[in-house]
Amino acid sequence: MSVVLGIDGGGTRTRASIVEGDRVLAFAENGSIKRLRVGAEIAEQNLRALLKDVYAQAGVKGVAAASAGVASATMPGVPEWIQAVFTEFSVERSEVVGDEVIALDAAFKGGPGILQIAGTGTNCIGRAPDGGREAAGGWSSRLGDEGSGYWIGLHSVRRALNAYDREEPTRVLEVVGQIWGTNGIDELVNLGDSTPGPDFSKLAPAISQLAEEGDSVALSVLDQAAKDLVGFVLLVRAKLRRKHSLAAEVPVAWIGSVLGKSRLVREQFFAGLKAAAPEMNVLDKEVVAIEGAVWRAQSMAK
Template identity: 80%
Template sequence: MGAVLGIDGGGTRTRASLVDGEQVLAFGENGSIKRLRVGPEVAEANLRALLKDVFTQAGLAGVKAASAGVASATMPGVKEWIRAVFDDFSVERSEVVGDEVIALDGAFKGGPGILQIAGTGSNCIGRAPDGGRESAGGWSSRLGDEGSGYWIGLHAVRRALNALDREEPTRILEVVGSIWGTRSIEELVNLGDSTPGPDFAALAPAISQLAEEGDAVALGVLRQAAVDLVDSVLLVRAKLRRKHNLAMEVPVAWIGSVVGKARLVREQFFAGLHACAPEMPIREAEVAGIDGAVWRAQQLAKV
């Protein structure tokens, strides 16, 4: 089959793996290649540097096929510029798909299942045995992404401001002010309401820690995040059943730091799914999106 390249281009970092059969020839990481996050010039520079790194590690001048899973892959021009870079690195065949697509195949290798993504953003995607796909969420940080890291940070600040009005105790504003370097509530609000604004997703670990310490407002945010993630999975499950005549339970997998690192969200996510669908298998370990990219590249190399 020959060597293939898998790319996992998330919102904050990009991973690349060069594989020949079962042997990993090279692996590397670099910054984001999401244009909306870092800009076109930085995105392309990050991708070129990453590819140069892994090709140098492997001692290769080209590969049979490459699959790149990239956040915002459907945005105009995204597929074209990535494929142009691939051409410069002598990639014979290539594809650019959403990062949710490689994650789904990282979990199920083309088979049926439901994947809940909960990192900086959130999205749920499911595939029926007939190959049909259904989804829920993923409508961007401003319009959706319930249960994501961004959602947790944003709604923690919103609920903390509401608690301030009600004179209810919470340390969220104190902690956020320390992270953002603001010296007053007015400065915090002005920064939080600015454009493009701060990285609300970066607040999620601190909100999780406050919840672990018993902060009632932070606990409420994490509980709602878990409920939203459960609802998203159940909605995709219902769509698969209704639209694809699915009677069997398909497995559920997950990827992302919200479930992976926030214990309270993870436990309530698993408990909520078990309560609503006791027979539905749930994978304990996190999916690796890069594995799906490599698998898809291997399938592409067979064409």
């Protein structure tokens, strides 16, 4: 059996696993290798430290193949610098693909299906039986990513400010002020509108908690987030049917902290899909993306 490496490079942290056959030889985590988030120098430092760690755990000096799923993999220069580091670490064959690609293969192992990603950002990707792929969403925190943690945080503040103007009750601004350490609404607005601004995705867990407690603004935001995520899945399903002659329903998988940790969003997501497509099978458990990277690396090593 070949020894292979799988890497899941998300926006906030990076995971690596070295596997031989069915045996996991090592697993390690480190910081983000997304250049847009941490910069080129830190990204490379994080990758090198991660590889040294996971290689030491596994007791290997190289691997037959490596697959890295990385956010912003299509950005110029990103595959090149990662593969250059791989070469230094004696990786015989390698690929760098989007993190959505490894998550899709974690769920469906090259087969048909639709994957909804909903974490810091969002993206929906689907694959037809003929191998054709379609997508929806994922247009960045400023231009899209509806239903993401960032979107939930940003739009909760926006709607709470509107509620403040209308003198409608909500605790969103109070809680956000506590998280940001601001005193009063003016300071909160100045920080929220600053450049670079705060990471709105870090507000999402607090917004989910407020929704559980019945806060009307938080509930409205999570309700819209769930509707948007359902809409992305149905849009990808429609594209697969129109462009790839898809007749039968394909299964739906999901991954990310919004669906994984927010009960209200997850339950409304399931209910929305059930209402729109009763025959569609939605997986109960969250996908583990790194398993897709390992599967792809093993396929390369054959």
